[in-house]
Amino acid sequence: MSYIPRGPLTDLPTGHPCADCPVRPVTICRTQTPEVLAALRGLGTMQRLQEGQTVFHEGDPARRVFMLTYGSLKIYTLLLDGRRQVTGFMFPGDFLGVAVEGEYAFTIEALEGSELWWFSRDAFTRFVDQNPSIERELYHLSAHELAAAQQQMVLLGRKTAAERLASFFFELLERQERAGTGEGQILDLPMNRLDIADYLGLTKETVSRMLAELRSRGLIRLAAQNRVEVLDHAGLIDLAQGSGGNG
Known part of the structure; x- marks a missing residue:
């Protein structure tokens, strides 16, 4: 569901703008040098969202990429008959908005x-070209997203x-454990x-x-x-893996 880098967490000097970032251990920033992090932060703009507010719509021009630092988001697409398919959820540390084409899918x-x-997007692309360590993290992120799909x-x-x-709950627990967040089995x-x-x-009633x-x-x-x-x-x-009986 979510990609969490597994490399060592880079130490940052006191006073670094990213030193107190609570999500740095679970983002593509985890293994970056202080200099790369400072430069990346200088490219970014912080945005707050209210419940129900959209970051972007399907078909919008893909002009930005995003990193979630607080809260949660849902990703969905509308089918031709008007039905909605939720394709994923995003949590702090997740990166989004990378588009192959010129529009968000x-x-x-x-x-x-x-x-x-x-x-x-243009500034981030140039930044990635200049910093292979970010490019490697994005490559691993893409591989993870393919496996998740x-x-x-x-x-x-x-x-x-x-x-x-059961699989859904297990995925959420795994994410929580890897990120070191949450309250145990809650x-x-x-x-x-x-x-x-x-x-x-499924239907809401079946859930x-x-x-x-x-x-x-x-x-x-x-x-x-x-x-x-x-x-x-x-x-x-056991149930998530199909060995816990029929449902």
């Missing part, structure tokens, strides 16, 4: 109050409804039931039924409307 909308840094095809094409929901879900349904290729099923199996507990506690981590993994 999807719409991105804030799930909650969020904050991001944006960069002119392949996993999503398997999820939508082969897994049962219960397996899809998942706070900024997306609503319909967003989850449109991501998993609600599958939540009840996972709860009845003792895998999860609904601590609140949008807060899930995973009670049986191993059982959730």
